[in-house]
Amino acid sequence: MTTAASRSWIKPAAAAAVVLALAGVGYATFSSKETAPDVTFISIAGDKISTQGLRGKVVMVNFWATSCTTCVHEMPAMVDTYNKFKGQGLEFVAVAMQYDPPNYVVNFTETRKLPFIVALDSGGDIAKSFGDVTLTPTTFVIGKDGAILKRYVGEPDFAQLHTLLQKAL
Structure with missing residues (x-):
């Protein structure tokens, strides 16, 4: 039997995972540079x-x-x-x-x-x-x-x- 107290860590952990995922996307977006075309x-x-x-x-x-x-x-x-x-x-x-x-x-x-x-x-x-x-x-x-x-x-x-x-x- 699970109690509310034993599940209390799920929401903060999920929130932390979302924040880390968004941070990773943001880093990838802002750190990647456009390459000059081959001409x-x-x-x-x-x-x-x-x-x-x-x-x-x-x-x-x-x-x-x-x-x-x-x-x-x-x-x-x-x-x-x-x-x-x-x-x-x-x-x-x-x-x-x-x-x-x-x-x-x-x-x-x-x-x-x-x-x-x-x-x-x-x-x-x-x-x-x-x-x-x-x-x-x-x-x-x-x-x-x-x-x-x-x-x-x-x-x-x-x-x-x-x-x-x-x-x-």
Whole structure:
């Protein structure tokens, strides 16, 4: 014969089990990082660069357009960021949006002497692979393991970005 006193531990034990299960789900949800998609960039020079081939390096992928005033405004700071961290292994791919005429992209790259890889996304497939990027500028910071560390929509806070890069490199 069981009494109420002998069953009194069941409710607290069940409650504890539910709390632990929820904590586990919460941890899994917040600790898992999104991985960068497997794509191949085609540079304006015709070179093919894959995200798989960039594993082991910290990579910035910047979606931009020559018609985007914020993109044009932030580009000198992007160049400075690349120049500051390239010696520590930073890779940088500037992806021109599908609607950007290739001759504009080439002209911009040459006149501004962009020191990093500039790629064309003529079919829009790369932007789609990165979560259907439509707003420019959008910049992803990808860790050495391929995990997306940060996504910036609009011009990033460069001091914060530099701190993130120092930790990741």
